[in-house]
Amino acid sequence: MSHSTVPRSRAEAETTETASRAADATGERPGKRKLSGKLSLRLRFRRDRTLILMTLPAVALVLVFNYIPILGNVVAFQEYDPYVSDNGFVAMLESPWVGVEQFERIFADSAFWDAVRNTLVLFGLQLVLFFPIPIVLALLINSVLRPRIRAVSQAILYLPHFFSWVLVITVFQQIFGGAGIIAQTLRQHGYEGFDLMTDPGIFKFLVTSEGVWKDAGWGIIVFLAALASVSPDLYEAAAMDGAGRWRRMWHVTLPALRPVIALLLVLRVGDALTVGFEQILLQRDAVGPGAAEVLDTYVWWNGVRNQDFSYAAAAGLIKGLVSVALVLAANKVAHFMGEQGVYKK
Numbered sequence: 001m002s003h004s005t006v007p008r009s010r011a012e013a014e015t016t017e018t019a020s021r022a023a024d025a026t027g028e029r030p031g032k033r034k035l036s037g038k039l040s041l042r043l044r045f046r047r048d049r050t051l052i053l054m055t056l057p058a059v060a061l062v063l064v065f066n067y068i069p070i071l072g073n074v075v076a077f078q079e080y081d082p083y084v085s086d087n088g089f090v091a092m093l094e095s096p097w098v099g100v101e102q103f104e105r106i107f108a109d110s111a112f113w114d115a116v117r118n119t120l121v122l123f124g125l126q127l128v129l130f131f132p133i134p135i136v137l138a139l140l141i142n143s144v145l146r147p148r149i150r151a152v153s154q155a156i157l158y159l160p161h162f163f164s165w166v167l168v169i170t171v172f173q174q175i176f177g178g179a180g181i182i183a184q185t186l187r188q189h190g191y192e193g194f195d196l197m198t199d200p201g202i203f204k205f206l207v208t209s210e211g212v213w214k215d216a217g218w219g220i221i222v223f224l225a226a227l228a229s230v231s232p233d234l235y236e237a238a239a240m241d242g243a244g245r246w247r248r249m250w251h252v253t254l255p256a257l258r259p260v261i262a263l264l265l266v267l268r269v270g271d272a273l274t275v276g277f278e279q280i281l282l283q284r285d286a287v288g289p290g291a292a293e294v295l296d297t298y299v300w301w302n303g304v305r306n307q308d309f310s311y312a313a314a315a316g317l318i319k320g321l322v323s324v325a326l327v328l329a330a331n332k333v334a335h336f337m338g339e340q341g342v343y344k345k
Contacts, residue, residue: 076102076314082307102314112315114290115298118204122294123272125208131268133212134219135261139253141220142227143245154224157217165279168214172206173197197283200291207279222260230256262339270327273319295319 045052078095085091106112137157144150160168174180178195187193196202230252238248277296284292289301295315303312327342334341 073313073317075310076317078310080310080313082309098310102310103318105311106315106318109302111289111293111302112298115293115295118291119273119275119294122204122207122275125204126211126275127268127272129208130212130216131265133216135223135257137216138220138223138227138257139249142224142253154217154220157220159217160214161218163214165214165276165282168210169279169282172210176206198286200287203283203287203291207276207283210279211276222264223257226257226260227253259339262334262337262341266327266330266334266341269330270323272326273323 039047072092075092075095077097077099078092079098079101080092080095082088082091084094141150141153141157144153163171175182176196177183178193178198180195180197183193183195196206199206234252235248238252243251273295275294275296277294277300280292280294281297281300284297286292289297293301299312299315299319303309303315331341331343
C-alpha cells in the first residue's frame, strides 16, 4: 500500500471520519457533495416525481372547475348577453362594457343589504351554537372506553350527514310543523298548536338546529383524528401528577385540539357569507324573503333566475373578495395567538 493512500496523521483520520459521518447524515454521496444548500429543480423532480404524478389529477380538477372559471368574472363589468353567440367565450368578447355599473346597482339595492344582514346573523348563530358542538361530541366519544359503543355512537352521529336537505326539512316539518307530531299532541290535550316552520322570528334558530342535526356528527371526524395523535404517555404523566379527568382534558386534550380548532375556525370565518343555499332556498317561501334572504339566494333570485348574469357575477365577486379578506384577517389573528392557521407567517 502506498504512502498516499493512508492518512498522514491521527488528526487527518479524525477529519476524514467526521466528514464521512456528516455526508451520511445529509444524504450526500462521496464525490457528489452539494456546493449549496438547495437541490436543483431536476433533482427535486426526480425525488418527488411519484408524489407529483399522484397529485396531477387533483390539480387538473381544481384548475378546470375553480381557477379557469375565475376568468368569467369579467362579465361583472359588462352588460353580458349570452344570446349574442352560441359560443359563451365569443359572447363575453362581444358584450358591451359598462364598468362598475353593476356594482352601483347592487349597493343601491336595499334588498342586498337585508341579505347581508341576514347572512351575518346566521353566521354568528352558527359560529356560536354550531361550531363548538363537534368539539364537545368528539371529547365525549373519545372518553368512551368500549370500542363497540364508540363505533355505534359514531355511526349514529354520522348518519344524518348523508341525508339530503329535502329529507332533513321534511323530518323537521313532521315534528315542528303545524301538522307535526308536537302540534297535534298539544291539540289533543286541549292546548293551542304551533307551527315553527313558518315563524320568521325563530327561522334563524331553526336553520341552525337543522345544520347541527345534519352535520355536527360529521364534523367530529377531524377532531377525533387529532385526538388519536395525542400520546397516551401525556395522560399517564398527568395522572401521575394528580390530575383528574377534567384537568387532563383541560391541560392535555384541549391543547392538542387547539391547532385544529384554529385552522377550522379560520376556514369557517372565510365561509361566513355562505350559510347554506339549498337549505334556505327550500324554506324561503314559508317564512318570506325578509327573514330567509341571504346572499346566495339573493344572487339566485335577482341574477341567475332573471338571467341578469352580469348582476349575479358582480354580487358573487363582492362575496368572494370579502371572503378572502375575512380569511386573511382570521389567519392574522391565528398567528397573533401563536397558531399556524391556514399558512405559516
